[in-house]
Amino acid sequence: MKSRFYQLQFKRARGFTLLEVMVALAVIAIGLGAVITETSRNVSNAALLQDKTLAHWVATNKVVEMQVANEWPNVGEQTGDVEMAGRDWYWTVKVEAMAFERLRQLGVEVRSDIDSERPLASVIAVIGAPP
Numbered sequence: 001m002k003s004r005f006y007q008l009q010f011k012r013a014r015g016f017t018l019l020e021v022m023v024a025l026a027v028i029a030i031g032l033g034a035v036i037t038e039t040s041r042n043v044s045n046a047a048l049l050q051d052k053t054l055a056h057w058v059a060t061n062k063v064v065e066m067q068v069a070n071e072w073p074n075v076g077e078q079t080g081d082v083e084m085a086g087r088d089w090y091w092t093v094k095v096e097a098m099a100f101e102r103l104r105q106l107g108v109e110v111r112s113d114i115d116s117e118r119p120l121a122s123v124i125a126v127i128g129a130p131p
Helices: 002-012 018-068
Strands: 076-084 087-097 103-111 121-128
Touching: 018 076, 018 087, 018 103, 018 121
Parallel strands: none
Antiparallel strands: 076 087, 087 103, 103 121
16 A cells, blocks of 8 residues: 555656746746846946046046146146047046145046046145245
8 A cells, every 4th residue: 555655646746837847937037137137237337447447547647747747737727638548538637726835736537528527536636836
């Protein structure tokens, strides 16, 4: 009697039902959708970080250029563009006077698009008058 019971049970359990297969496929589809979403988000973040890093390099390069030039920058705003890493970057330097006459504050903003309202990088530096 015992062996017959096991034989009946094995005959019934030959494969998966259609419902079980559909549930498994649904779980796999949801999992793959989440993986694809996260992968695209990571790629997007990597591109943004690269842009911000390059923009920061452009800004710090502009500050260093103004530090090593033996010219005292005039108070006001200067704009320009530079090429770095095969791309054009648009910078704005705002020079402000400080309480101590031999110091000037530089505010450098860098954008990847000339019409962009928000800069990708901003750097504030203080430079002293040349000797």
